[in-house]
Amino acid sequence: MSLTLFNVILAVVIAISFVGLNAAYLVWAERKGAGLFQRRPGPMENGLWGLLQPPIDGVKLMTKQLLIPGGVDKAVFITAPVLAMFPALVSFVTIPFSDNIIAHPIDVGVLLIFAFAALGSMSLLVAGWSSRNKYSMISSIRAVSQAVAYEIPLMITTITVVMISGSLNLTDIAARQLDGIWAWHIWPFQDDVGFNLLMPISFLVLFVCSVAETNRAPFDLGEAESELVAGFHTEYSSMGFGLFFMGEYANIVIGASLTTVLFLGGWSCPFGDLGFFPLTHNVGWFLLKIYLIIFVFIWIRWTFPRTTIYGLLNLSWKYLIPISLFNLLLTAALLKVF
Amino acid sequence: MSQPIELQQDETFVLNVGPQHPATHGVLRVKMTMDGEYIYNAETVLGYIHRMHEKMAENRTYAQYMPNMGRLDYLSAMAFNHGYALVVERACTIEVPERAEYVRVITVELNRISSHLVWLGAYVLDLGGFTPLMYCFDDREQILDLLESVTGSRLTYCYFRFGGLYNDIDDAFISGTRSFITRMRKELKMYQKLVTGNIILMKRLQGHGLVDRDMCQRYGATGPVARGSGINYDVRRNEPYSIYDRFDFDVPVFHEGDSYARYLVRMEEIEQSLRIIEQALDQLPDGPVNPEKKPKVIKPPAGDYYAAVETARGNFGIRLVSDGTKNAYRLKLRSPTYSNMHLFDEACRGMLIADALAFMGSLDLVIPEIDR
Numbered sequence: 001m002s003l004t005l006f007n008v009i010l011a012v013v014i015a016i017s018f019v020g021l022n023a024a025y026l027v028w029a030e031r032k033g034a035g036l037f038q039r040r041p042g043p044m045e046n047g048l049w050g051l052l053q054p055p056i057d058g059v060k061l062m063t064k065q066l067l068i069p070g071g072v073d074k075a076v077f078i079t080a081p082v083l084a085m086f087p088a089l090v091s092f093v094t095i096p097f098s099d100n101i102i103a104h105p106i107d108v109g110v111l112l113i114f115a116f117a118a119l120g121s122m123s124l125l126v127a128g129w130s131s132r133n134k135y136s137m138i139s140s141i142r143a144v145s146q147a148v149a150y151e152i153p154l155m156i157t158t159i160t161v162v163m164i165s166g167s168l169n170l171t172d173i174a175a176r177q178l179d180g181i182w183a184w185h186i187w188p189f190q191d192d193v194g195f196n197l198l199m200p201i202s203f204l205v206l207f208v209c210s211v212a213e214t215n216r217a218p219f220d221l222g223e224a225e226s227e228l229v230a231g232f233h234t235e236y237s238s239m240g241f242g243l244f245f246m247g248e249y250a251n252i253v254i255g256a257s258l259t260t261v262l263f264l265g266g267w268s269c270p271f272g273d274l275g276f277f278p279l280t281h282n283v284g285w286f287l288l289k290i291y292l293i294i295f296v297f298i299w300i301r302w303t304f305p306r307t308t309i310y311g312l313l314n315l316s317w318k319y320l321i322p323i324s325l326f327n328l329l330l331t332a333a334l335l336k337v338f
Numbered sequence: 339m340s341q342p343i344e345l346q347q348d349e350t351f352v353l354n355v356g357p358q359h360p361a362t363h364g365v366l367r368v369k370m371t372m373d374g375e376y377i378y379n380a381e382t383v384l385g386y387i388h389r390m391h392e393k394m395a396e397n398r399t400y401a402q403y404m405p406n407m408g409r410l411d412y413l414s415a416m417a418f419n420h421g422y423a424l425v426v427e428r429a430c431t432i433e434v435p436e437r438a439e440y441v442r443v444i445t446v447e448l449n450r451i452s453s454h455l456v457w458l459g460a461y462v463l464d465l466g467g468f469t470p471l472m473y474c475f476d477d478r479e480q481i482l483d484l485l486e487s488v489t490g491s492r493l494t495y496c497y498f499r500f501g502g503l504y505n506d507i508d509d510a511f512i513s514g515t516r517s518f519i520t521r522m523r524k525e526l527k528m529y530q531k532l533v534t535g536n537i538i539l540m541k542r543l544q545g546h547g548l549v550d551r552d553m554c555q556r557y558g559a560t561g562p563v564a565r566g567s568g569i570n571y572d573v574r575r576n577e578p579y580s581i582y583d584r585f586d587f588d589v590p591v592f593h594e595g596d597s598y599a600r601y602l603v604r605m606e607e608i609e610q611s612l613r614i615i616e617q618a619l620d621q622l623p624d625g626p627v628n629p630e631k632k633p634k635v636i637k638p639p640a641g642d643y644y645a646a647v648e649t650a651r652g653n654f655g656i657r658l659v660s661d662g663t664k665n666a667y668r669l670k671l672r673s674p675t676y677s678n679m680h681l682f683d684e685a686c687r688g689m690l691i692a693d694a695l696a697f698m699g700s701l702d703l704v705i706p707e708i709d710r
Contacts, residue, residue, distance in 0.1 A: 034468070038468075039472060039476055135353075218466065224466060226360045227692050302468060304467060305462055305467035305542070309690070
């Protein structure tokens with residue numbers, strides 16, 4: 001076997017196991033986090049602090065029967081969960097965990113992530129459409145209008161950052177922010193741009209959008225269980241459901257990674273590079289930042305009730321899009337001035 | 339937003355919500371005719387857990403029928419006990435000892451709080467917030483433990499006897515109830531911060547699920563639903579039974595008629611129930627909890643008797659027709675949510691499904707009591 005092929009296989013195995021482990025243990029973290037907010041311990045029975053719960057759940061999901069309801073479009077029905085998982089996996093290719101830990105540096109990494117995110121919402125449409133269930137149908141229509149509404153401010157905000165850094169390459173974007181915490185894009189003091197006071201607000205816009213984009217509470221309208229039973233995955237059992245579930249958590253990791261790279265300096269140490277191990281720029285900081293963001297995701301989910309679809313669309317079209325557009329114009333003007 | 343839109347009947351589809359659906363909390367089935375996400379009309383279908391409670395009364399002795407009262411409204415069983423005990427006591431003219439009256443009030447009010455707590459948790463769960471449910475059940479657990487210690491059961495109480503009670507309360511119950519009152523006041527403040535003032539919750543409830551005064555009167559709605567629409571009526575104050583006229587408490591009334599008003603009514607009622615319990619504990623006399631002489635066999639003289647109580651959900655009326663034998667000739671139950679639920683069809687037209695289910699939750703439906 002040639003060395004290149006071996007490297008490729010190794011990279012694929014690492015990427016998939018990273019996604020899989022993350023998905024599995026984020027479910028565990030979610031349940032423990034929920035317990036933390038709800039005066040209860042969360043999973044405790046299997047292994048120390050319930051740490052064996054995810055593999056056991058995985059085995060359970062895999063050994064269950066994949067029930068395909070009568071009258072569904074079988075091919076499409078089976079494709080949908082794969083379509084949910086696949087883009088999430090591919091998006092990991094471009095995420096720079098550190099300056100040298102990246103599966104494949106691509107010059108248009110940002111573009112690739114957005115392209116595959118759009119494909120991800122496609123899977124919800126396909127799942128809902130093919131399930132032959134009215135709840136799933138309503139859910140998939142909701143999911144698509146939600147995706148359209150939230151990808152726009154997400155992209156506009158990202159374009160703002162891209163304009164500042166002058167690159168679509170995620171490694172380059174992160175590498176601009178290495179001079180300690182004040183060089184991160186979340187703060188309004190950037191070289192070339194002067195004082196763009198809207199940057200922290202843009203960060204919030206991006207954060208809200210990534211919550212909405214990953215279908216997380218309070219924007220989990222696609223699977224609003226008290227209204228639409230389970231939404232687009234009502235009819236899915238076994239690993240069909242499991243893939244949707246894993247895809248959701250993989251998307252959370254991607255959303256958190258994107259937020260970290262665009263606004264929080266990627267793998268940079270907030271104190272600047274001090275030269276000795278824990279305080280150099282390294283992958284540890286990156287993981288710390290994404291897990292902090294994921295903790296906030298969990299925190300929000302277990303605190304707020306769900307919005308409605310019109311509340312969500314109003315938020316996007318009336319507030320987030322105008323704010324992000326305004327910041328885009330402001331940044332462009334500042335770039336011209338400085 | 340959810341202002342009424344022009345709905346075309348020829349472009350609708352039927353969405354079958356229930357009998358197994360997370361938002362119907364039981365086996366209610368609603369056949370919704372929908373235009374997109376808007377509701378054209380909604381037909382409630384009952385009968386999935388009909389158990390012939392009224393007919394059972396005709397085949398059981400009066401004492402044997404008491405456990406049925408715990409199985410109607412399983413969240414507010416104590417008030418149903420009270421209603422049935424009242425009507426039979428009225429029929430047989432049995433005197434209830436002072437202490438028993440006080441203990442009845444204390445347990446009924448504790449049960450009312452636990453019912454409202456379940457409603458609060460389940461309602462916020464309907465709106466997509468899971469955490470308050472856990473907090474509410476934690477608080478409710480304290481009440482269930484207290485009531486279990488005196489009644490022997492945690493949910494379907496059969497605690498009242500004609501003329502008295504099954505069991506007297508002890509000092510542990512009294513001190514436990516006092517510490518529960520302190521705890522609950524603290525928790526209520528937390529709910530204010532966590533739930534009541536939440537911007538998403540307010541946006542979803544204020545101005546949605548409107549029920550006006552006239553509609554309440556036409557459908558015979560009572561309890562928090564009517565009080566949220568400006569009808570100042572509470573059986574405990576307007577037609578005082580037992581010893582409710584001795585306590586100083588407010589009947590919260592809001593005039594908005596939206597889901598938020600009903601929400602606030604129930605939150606305020608928890609506080610008022612705490613006040614009643616506090617006063618009852620202070621005034622609690624010593625003495626027996628069962629009358630000294632009581633007929634061995636309950637045989638009400640032939641006639642027509644009625645009693646009404648305020649349960650957690652509204653006016654529960656019970657009409658007893660006796661022919662002088664040891665079985666009732668006819669027993670008619672007038673349960674509050676039966677009337678409250680029938681508002682739903684008229685009020686939900688033109689609503690979005692999400693708002694309609696939030697509205698349904700605010701009516702606080704307990705299906706076994708509707709479908710008895």
